[in-house]
Amino acid sequence: MESDAVTFNEQWAEMLGLSLDEIEPTLDTWMQRVHPEDIDEVRAALEAQIAGESDYYDTEHRMQTAGGEWKWIRDIGRVVERDEDNEPIRAVGIHIDITNRKEREQQIEHLSEDLQESLQQLKVIDRVLRHNFHNAMNVILGYAENIQETSSGAAAEDAATIIEEGEQLITTVDKQREITDLLSEPEPSETIDLGEVIDARVAATREQYPEAQITVESSDDRLVRATKSIDRALTELLTNAVVHSDQAEPVIEVTVEDRDDTVAVRIADDGPGIPDMERKIVTGEAEIEPLYHSSGMGLWLVKLIVQKSGGSLAFEENEPRGSIVSIRLPTAAVHDGDE
Known part of the structure; x- marks a missing residue:
């Protein structure tokens, strides 16, 4: 800069509880009010803008008011004029009082720490x-x-x-x-070969319940984004279809198909069906009343796993009897393309 002269306006002064006649119109006056813990970051950002190393200057820092308190300021500016040697001649900038926002952020941070504890x-x-x-x-x-x-x-x-x-x-x-x-302890989503998981879970269920007749259609080459626990969700649904059946030889049909940008897994059985209230409670269509008693903890587990995988869970009645539970999970190709 040709000089360190600065022109402050009344709004800037009032923000810090000052009047214009109390302020020396110099860069040093401004720098003296920056919090000691923030000054190095402010200087570095300002020097980068002066040297032409950044598109604009943008920092969040504290500044001292006339009463000695500290206000959080977002300071945005840029050099708007340079000489033939690319040396800065003039810069402009604005101050925005973000104290309330910073206080809310700190409250949220403290609340998060308290919740974690x-x-x-x-x-x-x-x-x-x-x-x-x-x-x-x-x-x-x-x-x-x-x-x-x-x-x-x-x-x-x-x-x-x-x-x-x-x-x-x-x-x-x-x-x-x-x-x-x-x-x-939420699990991260990852690319999973859903076909392999289904085949493994079906094989394990057949071994544990040899009386069950389980068929699988179109499970090959189905890559989805899900948490590892999707394996547990499928185990729960297959097991439920067997143990809650009133048939000597439960019939379970597993079908897998592409639907838009998702892979849908349908598990259909010929049992007595999932109670209507149970389905509505799990899907959120009805609220839990004080006298409601549920044995469907497994369905809650399935719902949570599917939700954490970015998918959806749905129920419908099978014909002529039984239930169909459907899981839809995002395909890996679509998810990876969005990243």
Whole structure:
């Protein structure tokens, strides 16, 4: 610059609680009000603009007011005139008071830290409670099994009911743990060969439930973007279709097809169907009422995994009976093209 003379306007002065006659119209006057912790960054940005190394000067820094407080300022400017040697002659700029925005950002940051701390504490409590629950249930089931083996009639039947309900309760609590883990430690999406995952899950289900008749159509070469837990979601849906069936030989049909920019997986069964209220609660069509009792923790797990994968979950009735659960996931090609 030919000189360090600066012209301030009244709005600039009022922003800092000053009047124009209290300000020396020099660059040094301006620099003296910049916070010591911000001055190096401000100088570097200003020097880069003067040297022609940046398109414009843009910093966020604190400046001291007449009352001694600090205000956050966004300072934007650029050299608008240079001489024949490309030396700067004149520059213009504006100040924007961003103190309120910065305070909100700090509040959000502190809130996030508090939430993370609370989440860690809840995870510890959750671990302790689940550990104690499993220990207590093992004792209860052990006594129930002993009663079942040494009794007959109503007592043995009651013991069998305790064992069945206790094992189901353990399964539900374990699924709750999976949901908690997914919420507290989200997985990143990655490219997954959905066909390979489906084939592996179907093979495992056939081995575990040989009475089930499972067919698969068109699962080859289906690359999607999803989290690794999509494997768990498919396992849950296939298992549910078998264990909740009222047929001696459950029939399950898995179809895979391209739909727009997604891959759709349909799992159809011939069982009694998913209760209407259960479907509406999971899809958000209905709210959970105080008297509502759900055994569908597995569906909540599936929904969460699909959502975290950027997909969608839908339910419909099968004909002549049963349910169809559909998962739609973004194709890898479309997702990669958007990055």
